[in-house]
Amino acid sequence: MSEVVTGDAVVVEVRVAQTPSRALAIIIDMVVQITVLFGAYAIVGAFAPISDPAMLQATMIVLVVLALVGYPVLFESLSRGRSLGKLALGLRVVSDDGSPERFRQALFRGLAGVVEFWLLSGAPALIASLVSQRGKRLGDVFAGTIVISDRAPRDRGQWIMMPPSLAHWAATLELSQLPSEVAQAARQYLSRWHDLSPQVQHEMGIRIATQVASFVSPAAPAGVPPHAYLSAVLAERRRREQERFARQAARGAYPQTTPPPPYAHPQPGPQPYTQPQQSPQPYAQPQPGSQPYTQPQSYPQPGPQPYSGGNGARRPPAAPAPEPPQATPGGFAPPQ
Known part of the structure; x- marks a missing residue:
């Protein structure tokens, strides 16, 4: 990974292309160029007996310049x-500030490539790319460009887990107003979280968490890190979606001749399936008189009872905890 400063003074991390992938892309391009040259020579050679020698030689020079x-x-x-x-290997040439490559830069790279690859067999390009921290060859140095990997890393296949200390709070969330696009942006941020620098982790997390918090209620407890807040929201959203799919499958999975299972509603009606009270859920509501969740020490709250309310409702504490130094918008904890 390498940091690129855009024209708006924004630091963006990009994945610099590795030397083996760049070398393979160059080999593919050279094979295409040689094939085009041989095809052009064959076509021009067919007209050689009836063509002027000077015109034939000029045509060959033009074809070589066009191909190389x-x-x-x-x-x-x-x-x-x-x-x-580069298209085959997922690479792309961009400017040093992350903007798209311009024609002037492509021309510099093409002219330098003739010297680096065709005249000197790629030795200067290899030496320069090994010396440069960003893998730049001479054409990139002259043109002010960098080759990056345009393909995102593969997903590690890990589920977004619910932070245990936020399970009690997450069960009370109202998620019906959360758009799918915002949830997808949060999911992509969490999947790339380990690849980002600590500063980018926090800045991007604050921005996405604040956007998610505008559609979700109640607010997160004070001092929760952005990635923990987003993990709790997405894990609870996935749990509710799985429950909804399970209820839909239970309504249509059993024919009339098959007796319903013990947990299915025995009679059809306006509400053919209701959530059984005795069935434990991953983040079920606590029963009256019991306290299944304890307030974590990492997010202290004032008062003897962290969450109180009547008729099963969950309300934030009456007196908010004092904000830590350098508090960020939305009550999220600053980076360590």
Whole structure:
């Protein structure tokens, strides 16, 4: 990973392309160029007996220039930094500030590529890419560009887990107003959380958590980190979706000749299936007279009872806890 400062003075992390992938992309491009040259030579050679020798020689020079210089320049300019080899390996050429590659930069790279790859067999490009921290070859240094990997890393396949200390609070959330796009943005942030620097983790987490908090109630307890808040919201949302799908499957999975299972509603009606009180849930509401969840020490609240309310309602404490130093919007904890 490498940091890129955009024109708006925003630091963005990009994944710099590795030398083996870049070398393979260059080999693919060179194979395409050689194939085009052989095809052009065959076509021009067919007209050699009836063509002027000077015209034939000029045509061959133009074809060589188009194949060696015009191919990468046109492809990278029209496809926003991609040639056929880079497209096959998920690479892209961008400016040093993260903006799309310009025609001037593609031209510098194409001209330098003739010297680096075709005249000197790629030795200067290999040495320069090994010395540079961002893997730049000479054409990138002259053009002010960088080659990045445009493909996102594979998902680790891990579920978004519910923080145990927030399970009691998450069971009281109102999630019906949360848009799917916002939830998807939070899910992508959590999947990339370990690949981000601590500063980017916190800044992006605060922005996404504040956006999610505008659609979700009640508010998070004071001092909750943004990633923990988003994990609790998404885990509770997934749990409720799984319960809804299970109820839908239970209504239509059993024919009339098969007796209903013990947990299914015996008679059809306006509400064919209701949530049984005796069935334990991962984050079930506490019964009166019991206290299944205790207030975690990491998020202290004033008063003897952290959450109180009548008729099963959950309300935040009457007196909010004092904000820690350098508090961030939404009550989320600052980075350590």
